[in-house]
Amino acid sequence: MAKSFEYGAFMEKFILQPSPSQQLPLNGLSFAVKDIFDVDGYVTGFGNPDWKRTHSAAISTAPAVLDVLRAGATCVGKTVMDEMAYCINGENIHYGTPTNPCAPDRVPGGSSSGSAVAVGARLVDFSLGTDTGGSVRVPASYCGILGFRPSHDAVSTSGVIPMAQSFDTVGWFARDPVVLNKVGRVLLHLPNVDPVRPSQIIIPEDCFSLSSIPNDRTTQVLVKSVEKLFGGQILKHVILGDYVKEKVPSLQHFMSGGNEEHFYNIPSLAALSSAMRLLQRYEFKNNHAEWVTTVNPNLGPGLSERIWAAIRTPEENIDVCHTVQNEFRAALTALLEDKGILALPTIPGDPPKLQSNPAALEVFRARAFSLLSIAGVSGFCQVSIPLGMHNDLPVSISLVAKHGSDAFLLNLVETLYDTIKEEVGIAERTSN
Numbered sequence: 049m050a051k052s053f054e055y056g057a058f059m060e061k062f063i064l065q066p067s068p069s070q071q072l073p074l075n076g077l078s079f080a081v082k083d084i085f086d087v088d089g090y091v092t093g094f095g096n097p098d099w100k101r102t103h104s105a106a107i108s109t110a111p112a113v114l115d116v117l118r119a120g121a122t123c124v125g126k127t128v129m130d131e132m133a134y135c136i137n138g139e140n141i142h143y144g145t146p147t148n149p150c151a152p153d154r155v156p157g158g159s160s161s162g163s164a165v166a167v168g169a170r171l172v173d174f175s176l177g178t179d180t181g182g183s184v185r186v187p188a189s190y191c192g193i194l195g196f197r198p199s200h201d202a203v204s205t206s207g208v209i210p211m212a213q214s215f216d217t218v219g220w221f222a223r224d225p226v227v228l229n230k231v232g233r234v235l236l237h238l239p240n241v242d243p244v245r246p247s248q249i250i251i252p253e254d255c256f257s258l259s260s261i262p263n264d265r266t267t268q269v270l271v272k273s274v275e276k277l278f279g280g281q282i283l284k285h286v287i288l289g290d291y292v293k294e295k296v297p298s299l300q301h302f303m304s305g306g307n308e309e310h311f312y313n314i315p316s317l318a319a320l321s322s323a324m325r326l327l328q329r330y331e332f333k334n335n336h337a338e339w340v341t342t343v344n345p346n347l348g349p350g351l352s353e354r355i356w357a358a359i360r361t362p363e364e365n366i367d368v369c370h371t372v373q374n375e376f377r378a379a380l381t382a383l384l385e386d387k388g389i390l391a392l393p394t395i396p397g398d399p400p401k402l403q404s405n406p407a408a409l410e411v412f413r414a415r416a417f418s419l420l421s422i423a424g425v426s427g428f429c430q431v432s433i434p435l436g437m438h439n440d441l442p443v444s445i446s447l448v449a450k451h452g453s454d455a456f457l458l459n460l461v462e463t464l465y466d467t468i469k470e471e472v473g474i475a476e477r478t479s480n
Contacts, residue, residue, distance in 0.1 A: 055147045055169045057162040059083045059093060061125035064117055072120030073230050077173040080166045082159075083126045084133060084178055085110040086207040094209050095131040095159070097142050098345035110207025112176060112218045112235055119234040124172060127162025131351050132336065133178065133211045134358075135159055136186045136416065137400070141348040145402065150192040150442045154399035157187030160219070164191040167221040174222040174231050180211045181328060182395075182420035184219030185446065188432040190399040192442035194228045194461070195221050199451045200427030203235045212331035214373070215324065215424050225465040228431075229458040236454050243459040247387040249274055252288035254314050258415045260397035265438045265475055266445050270391055273467040286383075288390075288422075289314035295379035298371040299323065312411050317418035320376065324421040327369035329358040350406045373425055380426045381450055389460065390448040392419055394432040398441045422448060429454045431461050436472040438479065 058080065064087070066072065083093045086106035093100040109117075117123060128143050130136075138161030139145045146165035148156040156165050160177025164187030167175050177184045179197040188195020196219055203218040210216055220235065222228040233240065249270070256267055274283060293299065293316040302319035337359045339345075347355055384390060396415040423430035428448050435443040449457040 054171055055149060055165050056144045057127050057146045057165040057169065057171060059126045059128055059143060059162070060090070062090075062123075064123035066117050066120045066122055069120065073234060074116055075120035077121045077227065078124050079116060079121050080125050080127045080163060080172045080175045081113055081123060082129050082163045082175070082177045084129060084209050085113050085126075085176060087113060087123075087126065090126065092209060093126075095129040095133065095140060095143070096345055096347070098343055099132070099339075102339070102343055106207070108207060111204040112208070115234050116176070116231065121174075127160075127166055127175065129161060129163075130159035131347055132355060133159040133180060133183060133209075134332070134355055135351055136182050136413075138164075138187060138190070139348070139402070142346075148191055148399065150190070150437070151399060151440070153401060154441065155190065155402055157190035157399065159183040160187050160221075164188055164193060164195065164221050167191070167223060168193050170223070174220055174227050177219050177221060178205075178208060178211070179217050179219040180215045181324070181417065181424060184221065185394050185420065185430060185432045186416070188221055189394040189434075189444040190442060192434045192437070192444075193221055193223050194225060194434065195219060195432045196228060196232060196458070197423060197430045198232070198236060198454050199429045202429070202452070202454055210331075210335050212328040212335070214327055214331060225462040229462050232454060232458045238455050241455055241459070243463050244387055244456055245278060246282060246389050246460060247385060248282050248284050249389045249391060250284045250286055250383065251391050252286050254287050254289045255317075255392050255419060258314065258396045258419065259393040261393070261438060261443055265435060265443050265479065266393060267391065269435055269468060269471045269475055270445055272471045273464055276467055277464065289316045291383060292316040292320065292376070292379065295382070296320070296372060296375040298368055298375055301365060301368045302372075313414055313418055317421065318414065320372065320425055321414070321417040321421040323369045323372040324425050325417065326361070326365060329361040330363065330366055332358045333361050373427075377426045377451065380422070380428060384450050387453070387456060388450070389457075390422070392422060392430075392446045392448060394444045394446040395419065398439075427451050429457050431457055433461060433465070433468065435468070436476050
């Protein structure tokens with residue numbers, strides 16, 4: 049296979065042309081798809097050569113891919129991903145790690161690594177990925193682009209290899225908020241609606257304290273942008289961990305006995321992450337244990353251990369995981385009320401260096417999953433927004449909105465984006 053494509057983003061290149069028409073919303077735009085989506089006539093590779101070898105070519109194309117094709121966009125190929133979608137780093141020992149266009153010595157983020165890199169490197173206008181535990185939000189953050197995880201079940205996952213159905217979503221990347229919004233309207237089958245002013249923007253102080261990025265480069269950029277556009281009265285500061293602990297009693301099942309995690313994490317959100325990852329492992333096992341045990345695939349280091357651990361997951365506390373989901377969704381719905389927004393760090397710091405020692409990343413990963421599990425467990429929509437560069441590395445912030453508020457969130461990003469860019473410019477000049 050020729051792997052000389054730009055930035056190592058692509059598994060294979062091909063052209064799928066849209067229906068000819070001048071009036072389509074995505075006319076003239078190019079896109080790529082993660083190698084987890086079925087495309088008629090191509091084997092869906094799922095990031096692993098043994099998977100590709102043991103599966104036949106797809107006989108139909110995933111509805112999400114068909115939707116953007118019918119809306120006028122041109123598909124130019126399939127992108128590299130982490131094996132079996134089971135990592136947020138973006139490294140792949142079989143097909144090579146796509147090069148992060150913002151920071152070539154850093155991981156691009158995964159598992160939708162190639163899709164993020166293709167957009168960040170301007171090889172396509174937008175791309176499709178999937179996000180179960182963070183696989184669109186993380187690479188968007190690491191590659192300095194926009195990444196949208198929609199409300200759970202809002203976009204069809206038919207024709208997409210499942211990872212864990214309680215959390216699987218089809219997400220997308222773009223550099224431009226207008227393109228992000230247009231693609232979203234097509235995938236979500238939504239009409240154009242006028243932007244609505246947010247009722248409140250909640251800033252959880254404890255979540256931002258997990259991040260190693262200074263506040264003047266994250267929350268302050270958002271605060272100043274919101275003050276300019278909507279006035280400071282809609283800003284509200286909370287301690288999210290305390291609220292979650294009080295409102296989600298079933299999390300007690302997942303609270304760590306030891307206190308060591310308290311020094312670097314928020315106990316209730318660490319418990320939320322534990323519940324999410326348990327259910328994710330259990331569903332992954334149900335989806336893929338037969339193939340993994342039969343084929344015994346060649347899996348990369350670190351990944352192999354995680355995948356085999358998932359295959360051996362006992363069927364314990366699964367009912368409690370579903371109770372956590374229901375309680376947490378109700379609690380977050382009550383917190384945001386109508387047209388409220390929760391701001392979060394997308395990830396807790398800089399993108400890790402390539403081939404970092406996994407042990408050195410344990411605290412970072414634990415914090416990352418505490419933050420990522422908020423939208424994951426609630427099923428709410430989340431967008432990662434780039435905030436320029438700090439110490440030559442990309443910075444981002446995320447906004448989360450209630451389940452089903454995808455159009456509201458997409459419009460808000462478009463409304464905020466230019467002001468955020470102005471504030472980022474001021475912050476960058478000040479810190480330099």
